[in-house]
Amino acid sequence: MPSNDDRQLPAGLAAALAVPFEYNDGEGIDFEPFPGLLTAEDTTDWFRAWTGNPELTGEAFRVFGQDGSGGYAAFWLVRPDRPLVDQPVVFLGSEGETGVVARSLGDFLWLLAGGFGPWEAATDHEPDWTPQPNEAFVALAKRFAPEREQSAAAVIEQAAQEFPDFDDSMMKLCR
Numbered sequence: 001m002p003s004n005d006d007r008q009l010p011a012g013l014a015a016a017l018a019v020p021f022e023y024n025d026g027e028g029i030d031f032e033p034f035p036g037l038l039t040a041e042d043t044t045d046w047f048r049a050w051t052g053n054p055e056l057t058g059e060a061f062r063v064f065g066q067d068g069s070g071g072y073a074a075f076w077l078v079r080p081d082r083p084l085v086d087q088p089v090v091f092l093g094s095e096g097e098t099g100v101v102a103r104s105l106g107d108f109l110w111l112l113a114g115g116f117g118p119w120e121a122a123t124d125h126e127p128d129w130t131p132q133p134n135e136a137f138v139a140l141a142k143r144f145a146p147e148r149e150q151s152a153a154a155v156i157e158q159a160a161q162e163f164p165d166f167d168d169s170m171m172k173l174c175r
Contacts, residue, residue, distance in 0.1 A: 007037045010085045012105055012144030013064060016112055019136045023068070028132055029117035031073070033065040046072060050092055052175040061090075065118070070094040073101075073118035078163075088163060091122035098122065098170050100163040106145030107155045112137040114152025121156050 009017065017033035038046070043058030050072075062075040062084060071093035075084055085105040092098055099122030102108035111121055115131030131152060141149070150158075 007039065007062070009036055009064065010105055012085070012109055012140065015140050015144065016109055016137065017064065019134070019140065021117065022132075022134075024132075026126070027129065029112075029115070030067045030119045031065055031117035032068065034063070036064075038063040043074075051170075051173045053173055056173060062087075067091075067093070067117070067119040071097060071119060075105075076100070076166075088159060089118065090166065091118040092170065093119065093122065098167045100159040100166045102155050103159050103162055104148070106141075106148035107150075107159070109137065109141035109145050110148055110150055111152050111155045113141040114155070116152045116156070121152070121159075 021031045021033065022028040023030055038058075040058065043061055043063050044056075045058075046063065047056055047058035047061065048054050060077045061072075062077065063072045064075070065073045067073075071091060073089065073091050075087040076090040077084075077087050079087055088100045088104065089102040089108045089111075090098070090100050097119075099118075101116075101118050101121035102111050111117075113133060115133045120129070120131070
């Protein structure tokens with residue numbers, strides 16, 4: 001597991017977060033990247049507020065952005081002795097929505113390439129919403145994760161299959 005002091009954005013994520021996310025009045029991706037990973041203190045403050053549980057820390061998360069309502073996207077440090085890029089990406093929404101949206105950074109890059117952000121991948125989006133693939137994200141995914149190429153739907157399905165109990169695990173932490 002990455003150390004608690006590891007707060008550097010992986011190169012592929014830094015490159016993706018530098019690409020403008022187009023919200024397009026709800027037709028695009030609802031995501032606002034942070035300039036870096038949240039500090040350990042800020043992550044703990046957020047996780048305690050999100051769960052209502054003052055006994056928890058945020059040590060299992062590396063938060064890198066949010067949606068417009070304040071839901072956070074983060075790496076979930078659940079794979080011991082694996083680097084940050086091999087940890088799953090999760091979404092914890094401001095209204096209690098949860099989801100593992102990608103099994104790794106490589107998968108997350110292909111999720112973005114397919115026109116989905118963390119919120120769109122974790123929630124039931126509007127019925128008339130259609131993902132808008134983005135060529136800049138496709139180029140980044142091909143550069144940083146060519147071996148992981150797949151559709152956004154496959155990324156979402158594989159993440160849900162590997163971590164089916166994520167929501168239950170998070171809800172058990174809430175008070």
